[in-house]
Structures are given as structure tokens and as C-alpha cells.
Amino acid sequence: MGIHGxxxxxxxxxxxxxxxxxxxxxxxxxxxxxxKYFFKVGPVGLADGTLLTGVLDFFEAGAADGTRVLALVGHDIAAFCDDLVKDSPTYAEIHQESLRTEGGASGQD
Known part of the structure; x- marks a missing residue:
């Protein structure tokens, strides 16, 4: 990525x-x-910006309707976040898989 990017x-x-x-x-x-939760968990979709933008769009619509934020996400914010990214791999999972693959390959030599 250059300076312009x-x-x-x-x-x-x-x-x-x-x-x-x-x-x-x-x-x-x-x-x-x-x-903070997403930055810690590291879902792959976070890098392209669509995850947080989608959350922000959802929140703007809820605020415009006068809905309380906890009525939208519930009281367990982490569980809500987990549901949003449940089908998305995380960087931690990718790293763990690469370690398993490297470990398994070297153990077979």
C-alpha cells in the first residue's frame, strides 16, 4: 500500500x-x-471495513427509530459480536491452522 492508500x-x-x-x-x-472486541478477536472480515460499517449502519437506523441500543444487541454484547462473525474465520484460527499444518507436515518427514 502506497502513501495515497x-x-x-x-x-x-x-x-x-x-x-x-x-x-x-x-x-x-x-x-x-x-x-475493541473485534480488534481483539480478529475476524478476517474486519480488514475490508464492511463489518464495522455494517454495525454502524445498523446502529444509525436503530437510533433514527428511537430504539435503545440494548434492544438491538441484547445485554451480552460479546455474544452478539460472536453471532456476527460466527461463519468468518479469525486471524487466530488461520494462524493455528497453519501451525497444525506445518507441525503435521514436519512430523511426517
Missing amino acids: IVEGKKQWRAHMARVKALPPDYQVVYKEMQ
């Missing part, structure tokens, strides 16, 4: 975070907790 990525991230800051305070808190 980095600058463009930062612009997109700032615009994304400006949308987050426009949400009601309770939505912002839940969004930031979800963001």
Missing part, C-alpha cells in the same frame, strides 16, 4: 469515526466495546 484509508476511518460520534452516547459506548 494510507492517506485515503485514514480519511475513510476519520469519516467513519465522525459517524460514530454522531450516534447517541449509549450507542457510542456499545459500538466502542464491539470495536
